[in-house]
Amino acid sequence: MNHSLDKTFAALADPARRTMVERLVIGPATVSELALPLPMSLPAVMLHLKVLEDAGLVTSRKEGRVRTCRIEPEKLSLAERWVSARRIMWENSLDGLKAYLDGAKTEKKK
Amino acid sequence: MNHSLDKTFAALADPARRTMVERLVIGPATVSELALPLPMSLPAVMLHLKVLEDAGLVTSRKEGRVRTCRIEPEKLSLAERWVSARRIMWENSLDGLKAYLDGAKTEKKK
DNA sequence: GAGATAGTTAAGTAACTGCTTGACAGTTTG
DNA sequence: CAAACTGTCAAGCAGTTACTTAACTATCTC
Structure with a gap:
């Protein structure tokens, strides 16, 4: 329970990840779309995505070569x-x- | 603005610091009182307190040898x-x- | 099937976090 | 004043985070 809050707050503590969340509340997006406004490499965005998924704030599914991410608002x-x-x-x-x-x-x- | 959110969320991401906040919403407390339920040394608690103050979530004032902390709910x-x-x-x-x-x-x- | 697209893995690095112990400082209290 | 109390500083260490570049895989498109 508390462990979950740890991860949620930690995930939200990073501006890049908040930007990703802000994009995702509008609707689903691909990894590249999430990366677009961020001043960093794609692998770095992947790591942030992993943190968000680990916190349960985001889920993603890969279809073909595209990974689509969507927000999970319960957390x-x-x-x-x-x-x-x-x-x-x-x-x-x-x-x-x-x-x-x-x-x-x-x-x-x- | 965003920088402020960084620090606020980061501060709340730690269970020890959330415990301190949970104590402080009841009312002001000394450093030792905050340390009481925490499984760590006093200097460690001081560091956590510093993080909370840095985030603007808590303020403290020293009177005599006692430092009294109170919550700052705006953040x-x-x-x-x-x-x-x-x-x-x-x-x-x-x-x-x-x-x-x-x-x-x-x-x-x- | 050649080339572009979308994502992933790996390796490495620099900076930051969260703690410890030990020594010390200032403030009451007996 | 001496002892107890409350907090603080400093050094050091282990683990984590936030990236980077380079190489690679899988999937579409022509």
């Missing part, structure tokens, strides 16, 4: 839920409540 | 927003729409 929302749960916990804490109220006050001042 | 919600924006994009894509409808169907079957 994405797993990460989202972890973060939002912590933010909510913080909002329910005294520390967070105070900061929230202060924030609301300065918001009004605007 | 947390920055990461949250990046992920949720991508999930929403995916849901609006044909790929995501299809998967969503399929999901709703299997959900009904239950």
Whole structure:
């Protein structure tokens, strides 16, 4: 469980991989399409793809000589839920409540 | 901007650091308190704390001989927003729409 | 079947991470 | 002041990450 979050967050920590994810949320893409905007060699892109697949964020299938990649959004929302749960916990804490109220006050001042 | 996300996600990719964050959303804590559940030396915890501070997820202040750490939730919600924006994009894509409808169907079957 | 296309493997390298132990510094407390 | 407490610095080490280039395989297209 935690191990899964490790890999998900680690995968998202790299700008090249986030760029790949940003492309894939629009729809499936080939390896070359993913590589297009990235300033690196194809083998390097393959390694990033492997990291994303290992994290379960992306799956791919090879048909003929083309590998088509698509996003796997469950791991994405797993990460989202972890973060939002912590933010909510913080909002329910005294520390967070105070900061929230202060924030609301300065918001009004605007 | 992207650089900030790099550090935030990288910081969250480590279980020790997530444990520290989980402690801090409850309220401020000292370095020793953060170290208590972690299976490592104090200097190691300091390094993790440095990573969290570098990412802007945590701030700390030393009073006397005690360093008190507290969470800084803005970076947390920055990461949250990046992920949720991508999930929403995916849901609006044909790929995501299809998967969503399929999901709703299997959900009904239950 | 020759050549272009799309991807893969291998080998090597430079930099970064995550830890350790040991020595040390500043701050209370008895 | 001496001892205990809380944290910090430094050196060093093992393992991982993020690439590179070069060579290769498999698949289409003409």
